[in-house]
Amino acid sequence: MTKFKSTKTVFVEINNGSNLNFTEVDQAELPDLERNSVLIQVKACSLSSWLHCCGNVGKDPATEVLCQAIGKIGGNPNKSCKLPAGQDIAGVVKAVGEDVTTLAKGDYVVGIIPLDYGQSGCADFVVLQEFDVVHIPDGVSFVDAAGCVGDAVKAYIALHYMGRLGGSDDTVLVLNGATSLGSTLLQLAHHWGARVMTSCSSNDEKTYIQSLGVPLLQVVELNEKNQSLKAACNAETGNLGVNIIIDTIASLPTQMDSNIIEEEKVEPLVRPTKHDIISCLAVGGRWVTCEPNLQLDPPNSKLLFLRCASVGFLCEQAWMLSHAQQGRYQHILMDIMRKVGTGIIRPNIHHTVTFDGVKDALKHLPKIRVGKVVLTL
CATH class of the missing domain: 3.90.180.10 (Medium-chain alcohol dehydrogenases, catalytic domain)
Incomplete structure (x- = not known):
């Protein structure tokens, strides 16, 4: 197992229902690169739209439920929890575990970081499992891939699995x-x-x-x-x-x-x-x-x-946390990228920000309803 460090990352820290704090960590340690893991250099990350409440967490039910979930996952329901400032990432594979067969160094990939990984997409590098990501089709930019994958997964689950669209x-x-x-x-x-x-x-x-x-x-x-x-x-x-x-x-x-x-x-x-x-x-x-x-x-x-x-x-986080849905989730990701590549799904990017502008962008997410805000690295 190989250890890596991400030079900088941004989390949203919540302490017992107090205000959201945007925390920047200069030297965040990444998980070990295990047999089925891949090290990804992040090129784009969509800022999490569910972090629209920058006031008291108790006033925002979606954020409150996520805090409870991440607290139970970590075993500390009464302590502070860290939520990722962004989960939807696109980037380049820099290293792979010895059992990885579908990805290789240099591949362009896109995916969503599960809540229980304890990593934020607003970082230089992330370590994910092989089946958390899929290839980006030719002609699709990192920004477009990261900007639409999260909402597309949510829409797919809502229409196909929950709405049973016929x-x-x-x-x-x-x-x-x-x-x-x-x-x-x-x-x-x-x-x-x-x-x-x-x-x-x-x-x-x-x-x-x-x-x-x-x-x-x-x-x-x-x-x-x-x-x-x-x-x-x-x-x-x-x-x-x-x-x-x-x-x-x-x-x-x-x-x-x-x-x-x-x-x-x-x-x-x-x-x-x-x-x-x-x-x-x-x-x-x-x-x-x-x-x-x-x-x-x-x-x-x-x-x-x-x-x-x-x-x-509709809680798409459950699909990323459930092993029972892993196979379906992988096929959803692949089908979404095919549809983005053929123009069936057209991403709508409001604007992009640099790493230095992430905190300010997170504070102003409530006024941006049309399109996504994407971090580029």
Whole structure:
């Protein structure tokens, strides 16, 4: 086993529910290069969008759940935990373990760092397992590969495994389709033959969605004056409802988000009520949500029951932590890169930053809804 050191890396450290601290480590020790490991020189890393809450962690349910998960993995649920500032990486293989057969030194690869590895993608080097990464197709840049792989995995799981998308007979509603995850969902759902509609919060978001070139049944602009999502769904489906709803909004805006919305004059997100979402479902419909703290009152639960509908929780981290899904996960990564290489999935990069600008970029992630911020090294 060979030991390596990464000269610099950035973590997000959380201490018992206090504010997020962006910690830069100059000499972070990497795990040993074992028989099935690969040493990767990071060329690009997408900043983690779930770190949108820079205020109290308790106000952000997604981050809170991840803290609990990483605490249990490490065996210290009551102590501070470190979360990666970025998990989606692309780079060059610099060394391989003796049992590695699918990769060689000099290969261009892309992958996602599992939470339990204790490594951040915002670093010079990372050590991953052979089956955590796949080859980058010719013509795909490091920035594009790192900028789309995480959202594409999430979209793939939501549509194929949780939504059980069946093709042209299904109608898919993507809430907040202008986000990087939302736009990937639109492209994948259309490619798999579904009839697709989406929502947005502003004219700029609507313009971006239309620029994707994906044929959509309708783009519903939700704002304080118009929250008529149910009427739009009924009009497009003949009052039958949609088969799959993907809720890409992890949580309601935090106080930090509200401050940034006021300072930067960003259009606030308008989230449909749970009753409105359930009312849009067809009989046997599936609602896939990113909200970990979802609670349904008895009237909403009865409405789901009467529609024979179901709710699924989308947590892509579980797939990276579960050995039972390892084979499927590897095929998902390979299929995603094929689709990126052929132009079926078009990454949307908001802008790139250098290592010195990572901390500032993380603090301003809440105002960036369209596209990803990618670190280049």
